[in-house]
Amino acid sequence: MAKMRAFVATDSKAKPELMKVDIPQIKDYEVLVEVAAASINPVDQMYRLMQKGMQIKTSYPFILGNDFSGTIVALGKMVKKYQIGDKVYGRIKGTDSGTFAEYVAVDSQVIAPIPQNMSLTDATAVPLVGLTAYQALFDRLDLQKGQKIFINAGSGGVGSMAIQLAKAKGAYVATTVSPRNIDLVKRLGADEIIDYHQEDFSEILKDYDAVFDTHGQKDTIKSLKILKSHGKVVTIAGMPEIDFARERKLNLVRRVLFKIVSRPIIEQAKSKDISYRFFLMEPDGQQLRKLTTLIENKQLEPLIDRIFTFDKIEEALAYSKKGHNVGKVIVKIK
Ligand SMILES: NC(=O)c1ccc[n+]([C@@H]2O[C@H](COP(=O)([O-])OP(=O)(O)OC[C@H]3O[C@@H](n4cnc5c(N)ncnc54)[C@H](OP(=O)(O)O)[C@@H]3O)[C@@H](O)[C@H]2O)c1
Numbered sequence: 315m316a317k318m319r320a321f322v323a324t325d326s327k328a329k330p331e332l333m334k335v336d337i338p339q340i341k342d343y344e345v346l347v348e349v350a351a352a353s354i355n356p357v358d359q360m361y362r363l364m365q366k367g368m369q370i371k372t373s374y375p376f377i378l379g380n381d382f383s384g385t386i387v388a389l390g391k392m393v394k395k396y397q398i399g400d401k402v403y404g405r406i407k408g409t410d411s412g413t414f415a416e417y418v419a420v421d422s423q424v425i426a427p428i429p430q431n432m433s434l435t436d437a438t439a440v441p442l443v444g445l446t447a448y449q450a451l452f453d454r455l456d457l458q459k460g461q462k463i464f465i466n467a468g469s470g471g472v473g474s475m476a477i478q479l480a481k482a483k484g485a486y487v488a489t490t491v492s493p494r495n496i497d498l499v500k501r502l503g504a505d506e507i508i509d510y511h512q513e514d515f516s517e518i519l520k521d522y523d524a525v526f527d528t529h530g531q532k533d534t535i536k537s538l539k540i541l542k543s544h545g546k547v548v549t550i551a552g553m554p555e556i557d558f559a560r561e562r563k564l565n566l567v568r569r570v571l572f573k574i575v576s577r578p579i580i581e582q583a584k585s586k587d588i589s590y591r592f593f594l595m596e597p598d599g600q601q602l603r604k605l606t607t608l609i610e611n612k613q614l615e616p617l618i619d620r621i622f623t624f625d626k627i628e629e630a631l632a633y634s635k636k637g638h639n640v641g642k643v644i645v646k647i648k
Contacts, residue, residue: 320377320415321627323361330361330378332627338411338419345396345422346388349647350434351621352413353381354634355442355471377412381405383428383438384418384648393422403428405441405597414627416647424597429609439471439616439642444605446550446595447476450526451483454548454593459484461523464515464540468504469495469640472528472550474617477502480526482613488522490515490529495640498617516540527552535579543587554592555580562594617641 315336323330340346358378383403386396396402404425406412411419428437450472451457463480467473468489480487481503488506491499496507508515516536523545525537530551537547555576559569576590583590608614619639622630624647634643 318416319624320412321379322375322377324375326361326374329628332624335375335377335415337417340388340390340419342390342392343422344390344410344419345386345393345402345425347382347384347402347418347420347425348387349382349384349413349416349418351383351438351644351646351648352379353438353442353471354630354643354645355380356634356637357442358414359631359635377415379406379413379415379418381438381441382413382418382420383434385434387417390422396422396425401428401434401437402426403434403437403441404599404602405445405595407597414624414645414647421597422599424599424602426599426602426606429606431610431612435621435644435646436616436618438644439618440475440605440609441597441602442595443471443475443642444614444616445598445601446472447479447526448601448605449595449598450548450550450593451476451479454591455524455526455546457483457485457524460486462486462488462521463524463526464488464519464522464537465526465528466490466510466515466533466537467529468499468502468507469617470528471617471639471642474499474502474641475614476526476528477504478614479608482608488515488519490533492638498640524548535582538579538582538586538588538590541586541588544589546589547583547591549590549592550595552592553579555590558592558594619643621646 317334318337320335386400402425463485465476469491487504489504490508490510516539519540522540525547527549534552553576554572556573559572619641621644
């Protein structure tokens with residue numbers, strides 16, 4: 315069997331490492347992609363197994379990595395939309411093989427052609443953060459033109475995409491950043507910019523329709539203060555709650571746990587007629603095509619912080635783990 319280089323988690327204690335493994339076999343509905351680049355997301359730091367439904371692998375060994383861009387080199391029997399040689403990108407499904415590898419076998423439903431005005435390397439900065447921002451703003455918050463939204467951590471991978479998508483919709487956007495990133499988020503279109511080192515957003519913003527919380531911690535509960543009655547908070551980094559556990563069909567232990575840990579915020583939200591939801595993004599090829607169009611129309615541009623080579627993947631992960639990257643950290647595989 316032909317081999318490839320991949321960054322593999324072998325068990326919960328050992329550090330993942332670069333090793334030779336079999337090139338994955340494709341199923342009828344999958345394509346095999348020769349990976350050009352992969353981008354790093356905070357979820358890639360988690361190589362300990364998680365419960366089914368949390369979208370993270372459930373048995374060892376597994377290849378890390380979720381985002382990829384590359385060239386199709388083989389097609390499953392049922393794949394009609396793509397051809398060998400197509401340049402594509404995507405965020406894999408939990409059941410697909412990982413993207414920190416020379417090849418990835420991926421469900422053809424979750425991929426899309428890369429934007430024509432982008433290199434393969436840069437394109438890998440888009441899928442996971444772009445889809446997360448899109449789903450939060452439009453599927454979860456139902457953001458409308460003219461509404462006021464607060465998106466924290468505006469210089470992060472998700473935050474920077476969300477600011478641009480909200481502006482393309484015609485919303486009024488407030489965000490938090492460090493002083494060095496003020497000009498950057500201004501260029502992305504943010505209307506109100508708060509230096510989070512100096513000021514507390516919850517003392518400044520008032521009467522907002524929506525909050526997209528991409529940072530979590532104390533920001534999540536504080537964000538209730540800035541919303542109108544019937545406002546909405548959607549978090550990707552705050553406390554999961556019981557509806558999330560039900561939606562993901564998590565077991566009873568998780569349901570009870572999430573109910574207990576989210577009680578303070580749920581009670582505060584209810585008392586102010588605010589809705590509070592945690593969600594996990596879903597891979598989605600159709601929505602990724604919409605992002606491709608926005609990028610080709612120059613309404614959306616991913617921010618790229620640094621590009622590492624595959625040999626330096628551990629350095630790339632360590633750099634990203636510090637959490638002060640501006641946009642995406644990319645690993646060039648080919
Ligand atoms: N639930 C889901 O489906 C889902 C999907 C994607 C991501 N996530 C989660 O969402 C979070 C964000 O992901 P990401 O990929 O956007 O992360 P990221 O790119 O690593 O975010 C880093 C950015 O956060 C900024 N930041 C750090 N502390 C801040 C603070 N107190 N206030 C404002 N900005 C701050 C940093 O700016 P400075 O350098 O200026 O501090 C940096 O630019 C992570 O926790 C991730 O796990 C969840």
